[in-house]
Amino acid sequence: MTDEAIRFENVTVEAGGDEILRGVSGSVGRGRVAAIIGPSGAGKSSLLSLCNMLRSPSSGKVYVLGREVREWDVRSLRRQVGMVFQAATIFPGTVEQNLAYGLRLHGQVLSDAGSLLEDIGLSRDLLGRKAEDLSGGQKQRVALGRVLAMEPEILLLDEVTSALDVHAKQEVERTILHLHEKLRATLFWVTHDLAQAKRVADDIWFMAEGRLIEVGSTASFFAAPSSDEARAFLEQMTEEMEQ
Numbered sequence: 280m281t282d283e284a285i286r287f288e289n290v291t292v293e294a295g296g297d298e299i300l301r302g303v304s305g306s307v308g309r310g311r312v313a314a315i316i317g318p319s320g321a322g323k324s325s326l327l328s329l330c331n332m333l334r335s336p337s338s339g340k341v342y343v344l345g346r347e348v349r350e351w352d353v354r355s356l357r358r359q360v361g362m363v364f365q366a367a368t369i370f371p372g373t374v375e376q377n378l379a380y381g382l383r384l385h386g387q388v389l390s391d392a393g394s395l396l397e398d399i400g401l402s403r404d405l406l407g408r409k410a411e412d413l414s415g416g417q418k419q420r421v422a423l424g425r426v427l428a429m430e431p432e433i434l435l436l437d438e439v440t441s442a443l444d445v446h447a448k449q450e451v452e453r454t455i456l457h458l459h460e461k462l463r464a465t466l467f468w469v470t471h472d473l474a475q476a477k478r479v480a481d482d483i484w485f486m487a488e489g490r491l492i493e494v495g496s497t498a499s500f501f502a503a504p505s506s507d508e509a510r511a512f513l514e515q516m517t518e519e520m521e522q
């Protein structure tokens with residue numbers, strides 16, 4: 280059994296005639312929280328989507344839990360690698376039906392929706408409520424709960440709090456970290472919010488123009504990034520926050 284949750288080996292992705300990822304190599308250790316940051320269009324979401332085969336590399340290799348993604352059965356891969364997006368995915372029906380949806384696709388039933396709901400910080404009273412009537416933060420927690428019901432080894436998070444207000448953002452963030460503690464899942468987390476990256480991540484992956492420019496521990500990255508690109512990015516983000 281490998282200690283690596285995810286490994287990229289010289290991965291390039293072409294789309295629409297452009298290279299949107301160029302020669303990316305790196306790995307995320309099991310149980311780690313790695314935040315991917317960088318300017319808009321850097322390729323952060325594209326990198327995430329290689330990990331559950333929403334996208335395939337044009338060249339190079341992607342390994343998940345020690346096995347190359349092309350060797351995985353896609354259904355099994357997506358069971359092990361859950362993904363949550365910026366806009367909470369909510370289906371018509373009750374909260375309970377929404378929580379059970381992922382397992383149902385795998386022919387399984389959710390045995391204890393009530394305790395799952397408590398795990399994601401929501402009251403059991405909401406089980407029978409129409410999911411569409413929930414607040415933005417509650418919907419995002421239901422989307423998380425649906426993925427977590429499958430007990431994934433890896434959770435891919437793509438800007439999951441950026442559509443939420445400050446209060447809901449903090450609650451969803453706390454819920455994710457609580458579940459990380461509980462399940463020991465590996466988190467690979469794209470965020471535009473540098474303060475969030477600092478709070479949640481063990482490691483920072485800094486990307487720009489389709490390249491992985493540097494990877495470092497969160498403390499060392501924010502104290503002294505080693506690349507000019509990352510230094511310029513941090514300065515620009517700090518200026519924007521001060522305006």
Ligand SMILES: Nc1ncnc2c1ncn2[C@@H]1O[C@H](COP(=O)(O)OP(=O)(O)OP(=O)(O)O)[C@@H](O)[C@H]1O
Binds near residue numbers: 295297319323
């Ligand atoms: N299917 C596609 N065809 C052509 N170009 C694409 C396609 N998907 C993504 N791109 C381009 O690839 C680049 C990287 O996109 P990606 O969404 O991965 O970046 P990102 O760092 O997540 O950006 P953001 O922070 O704005 O979400 C962008 O320039 C985007 O326009």
